[in-house]
Amino acid sequence: MKDLLGLMGKAKEMQAKFQTMQEEIAGLEATGQSGGGLVSITLTGKFEMKVLKIDPSLLKEGEAEILEDLVLAAHNDAKTKVEQVMQEKTKALTAGLPLPPGMKLPF
Numbered sequence: 112m113k114d115l116l117g118l119m120g121k122a123k124e125m126q127a128k129f130q131t132m133q134e135e136i137a138g139l140e141a142t143g144q145s146g147g148g149l150v151s152i153t154l155t156g157k158f159e160m161k162v163l164k165i166d167p168s169l170l171k172e173g174e175a176e177i178l179e180d181l182v183l184a185a186h187n188d189a190k191t192k193v194e195q196v197m198q199e200k201t202k203a204l205t206a207g208l209p210l211p212p213g214m215k216l217p218f
Contacts, residue, residue: 125204132200139196143188150181154189156197 136156144151153162169178
């Protein structure tokens, strides 16, 4: 019974830590770039686009496809950065927990 109470206490502690981590992640921002910085996008921890900057030199008629590709590349770069921070925070939080291989948190 003592072990069960200890386990429940650890579960509540872990839940509180996950809540704090989710709040931190929601507040973080990452900026991705493409085209040598000609296009940059800033995403929040919830993957919402907050800022889009396009160098005026790219705003030429007939070059829309290049601009579209650069915007997508910058978005993907920012998304990768947010995901890396999320993985690092989750890994630090779950260090030492006996989780099965491949199990991702938060669920």
